[in-house]
Amino acid sequence: xxxxxxxxxxxxxxxxxxxxxxxxxxxxxxxxxxxxxxxIDTDVRHIPTTVLDQDRTAASRELAASxxxxxxxxxxxxxxxxxxxxxxxxxGRAKVGLVIPARYAERLALGRPAAVQLVVDGSDPQSxxxxxxxxxxxxxxxxxxxxxxxxxAREAPLxxxxxxxxxxxxRTAVNVVPGLVGVILTMTMVMLTAMAxxxxxxxxxxxxxxxxxxxxxELVVGKILPFVVIGYVQMTLVxxxxxxxxxxPVVGSLPLLYALAFGFIAANLALGLFFSTLAKTQQQAxxxxxxxxxPNILLSGFMFxxxxxxxxxxxxxxxxxxxxxLKIIRGIALRGAGFDDLHGSLARLAVILAVLVTLTSLxxxxxxx
Amino acid sequence: xxxxLVVETAGLxxxxxxxxxxRDVSLSVRRGEIFGxxxxxxxxxxxxxxxxxxxxxxxxxxxxxAGFDIASEPEKVKTRIGYMTQRFSLYEDLTVRExxxxxxxxxxxxxxxxxxxxxxxxxxxxxxxxRDQLAGTLSGGWKQRVxxxxxxxxxxxxxxxxxxxxxxxPVSRRAFWEEIHRIATEGTTVIVTTHYxxxxxxxxxxxxxxxxxxxDTGSPAEILxxxxxxxxxxxxxxxxxxxxxxxxxxxxxxAPFGARLRVTTRREHDPAALVREAMAAAGVAGDxxxxxxxxxxxxxxxxxxxxxxxx
Numbered sequence: 001x002x003x004x005x006x007x008x009x010x011x012x013x014x015x016x017x018x019x020x021x022x023x024x025x026x027x028x029x030x031x032x033x034x035x036x037x038x039x040i041d042t043d044v045r046h047i048p049t050t051v052l053d054q055d056r057t058a059a060s061r062e063l064a065a066s067x068x069x070x071x072x073x074x075x076x077x078x079x080x081x082x083x084x085x086x087x088x089x090x091x092g093r094a095k096v097g098l099v100i101p102a103r104y105a106e107r108l109a110l111g112r113p114a115a116v117q118l119v120v121d122g123s124d125p126q127s128x129x130x131x132x133x134x135x136x137x138x139x140x141x142x143x144x145x146x147x148x149x150x151x152x153a154r155e156a157p158l159x160x161x162x163x164x165x166x167x168x169x170x171r172t173a174v175n176v177v178p179g180l181v182g183v184i185l186t187m188t189m190v191m192l193t194a195m196a197x198x199x200x201x202x203x204x205x206x207x208x209x210x211x212x213x214x215x216x217x218e219l220v221v222g223k224i225l226p227f228v229v230i231g232y233v234q235m236t237l238v239x240x241x242x243x244x245x246x247x248x249p250v251v252g253s254l255p256l257l258y259a260l261a262f263g264f265i266a267a268n269l270a271l272g273l274f275f276s277t278l279a280k281t282q283q284q285a286x287x288x289x290x291x292x293x294x295p296n297i298l299l300s301g302f303m304f305x306x307x308x309x310x311x312x313x314x315x316x317x318x319x320x321x322x323x324x325x326l327k328i329i330r331g332i333a334l335r336g337a338g339f340d341d342l343h344g345s346l347a348r349l350a351v352i353l354a355v356l357v358t359l360t361s362l363x364x365x366x367x368x369x
Numbered sequence: 370x371x372x373x374l375v376v377e378t379a380g381l382x383x384x385x386x387x388x389x390x391x392r393d394v395s396l397s398v399r400r401g402e403i404f405g406x407x408x409x410x411x412x413x414x415x416x417x418x419x420x421x422x423x424x425x426x427x428x429x430x431x432x433x434x435a436g437f438d439i440a441s442e443p444e445k446v447k448t449r450i451g452y453m454t455q456r457f458s459l460y461e462d463l464t465v466r467e468x469x470x471x472x473x474x475x476x477x478x479x480x481x482x483x484x485x486x487x488x489x490x491x492x493x494x495x496x497x498x499x500r501d502q503l504a505g506t507l508s509g510g511w512k513q514r515v516x517x518x519x520x521x522x523x524x525x526x527x528x529x530x531x532x533x534x535x536x537x538x539p540v541s542r543r544a545f546w547e548e549i550h551r552i553a554t555e556g557t558t559v560i561v562t563t564h565y566x567x568x569x570x571x572x573x574x575x576x577x578x579x580x581x582x583x584x585d586t587g588s589p590a591e592i593l594x595x596x597x598x599x600x601x602x603x604x605x606x607x608x609x610x611x612x613x614x615x616x617x618x619x620x621x622x623x624a625p626f627g628a629r630l631r632v633t634t635r636r637e638h639d640p641a642a643l644v645r646e647a648m649a650a651a652g653v654a655g656d657x658x659x660x661x662x663x664x665x666x667x668x669x670x671x672x673x674x675x676x677x678x679x680x
Contacts, residue, residue, distance in 0.1 A: 006474025010460065010467070017462040017503075208458035211422050212475045213447040 003214045007222025011196065015226060020351065021192075025230055029184050029237045036180055037173045037246050043278065044127045049073035050094035052085045061103035064098055072134035096123040096131045101203075113148070165173050166251075166334050177242030178333040179302045182325045186268055186296050187262075187289070188234060192227050193272025194285035203364050216365055224269045231265040232258070239333075252332035258341060260328050263349050269320040270356040277363040296322045324349040373400040375527050376421060377677035378439075378488050380430035390416040393430070395574055396585045398560060400526070403553045405572035406562045407669065413581040413594055414562045415453040418529055421448050435527050448476070451520035451528035457512045461505025463484055465496055465515050468590075469522060476523035488563070489517045510541030514532050517548065521557070528552070530561040535566065546571055566666040584672045589665055596668040601632050601640035610644075611653035619643060623672055632658070633667050 014021060051064045068075050076094050079085045086186040088094040107114040118135050120128040144156055151195035167174040200206040209219060241247040250257065279285035296301060299317035306314055317323045331337030373669055376398035381393045384574045389549050391413040398404045408414050419425040421434050423443025432439045435449035457469050469487045478486055491497050494514055504515060513533060520528055532541045552557050569575055570589055578582040614623045614632055620643060622633040644658040
């Protein structure tokens, strides 16, 4: 125990001397939360939209104005012919073009079917999706009103009322804040551990530790103990900032969340140790940690829904601790899920943890002497 | 004198796959002795030390260190030895005192005992003024002194110093060897690896390691006596003389040192006479050669040549 505490204390002292790393560990969560919480909004609005009005009537102008009024589209001026329309899209001045054909108002007045066209720039699928759905909704609503007026019925025979739970305003921040806890822990836990051991190797102090009577488990536990504390501090910082700045509360049980987070932190620390057995220098350790971070951000479901990914990508993401932790933390923080709701993700996280710890302890003991 | 053995090995060997790193090393080191292990890099010095420290399990032979078997009780061995690496493994971002406290804790000292011991070591080594200085800002000589203090904190009966003076200035080197002698007179056994021959002369006893094998072991005087070498030096570096001496089978070794030649032979020959012969044959005039004392370097070079001749 004396030996373990000596290592943990030394690690804390070194951390205190390393002001930059320390500052990074506090600033990183705060900067990230601002970046991800504010800057990233998957609900794209104000898409630059141009209109090719070949009818030039009050009715056609009114249709164009209603599309702009949905908030999804912003007018960037009109074009006079199809050539100008394609120029506008090609140059990127507009991403959406609404084409209203000649005799639009006349056909409507005669009760004959009229068609308007929406041209969208598919090179950026995510951003134009909301324009397509806004325009689609607008036109369907108008068509239904005309049909109702003609048949004399008072309401549509079928309608949909959707209710959104947990995040009624569909704010992106609600999804991002708990996710960020996972991403930040993945980033710092893996990197700090990998670098802390690589540094000892690089400076030759590991040799000195190995000849001392310290046991391997004492060395490992003593080294990562301070990082567990840091992990919890970071998690707390993100949750507080998320609550204060973005009004994202933790709906479920905080003690449960903190207890389950231990498994996730442990998995990342084990991975960091594993990297440290492969890396000879701190630089290599850092590169490995970054290399590992990328698939985590892309595949875990933090930024993009896993449901839309091809099968192999989904399988790969099953192996990432973050994938399962995201389900756990989003479940607890946003939906008030309890232990019983989460056993699937927990079981998977436990399997990953067991595999990592086994692998690491095998590599570590071989690598140390 | 009933000498108590602190280290005793018999036929110690270690292979890595097909590579034989160390073979058949039998050593005994007595209490309070300064025991030098000499040899070029890659000779097996480090592997031998790592086996003695309980880091590597021998693949053949056996050994005891401080009363414990190195193969079956390596963890016990580790508590009884101090070890100082080549690179003075101090934490550069910790102060001198923090380093000492850390190493004390690492060896299981705790509470008041730990603080007392650290204070004692600081006072003893004249480190009090520097106790709050970061280890990274110390000069090489001071780093070495602190590293040695760290290795001695738990008062081990045996301390290993792995090339302790590599990259340290001559003045600090001398001071460091005084410290080693002080430790030894207090009863601590010191095992030191080096490839400086002047340091080898300062050891009580030596082991010459070359290509994984022990070439010879004994006190410097014993080793020199066993080699039975005679050496002459002459102020003459003329090429024909050098070539003639090199071609002479009675001459063991000819080495130019600046404008001088150092000529080594076995006891049965007279190196000075051989040099005079060669000078006369080459028609080179000059001061006559002077016979000098053979040193450990001469002995080592001669041993390595013998080893090479045997293949």
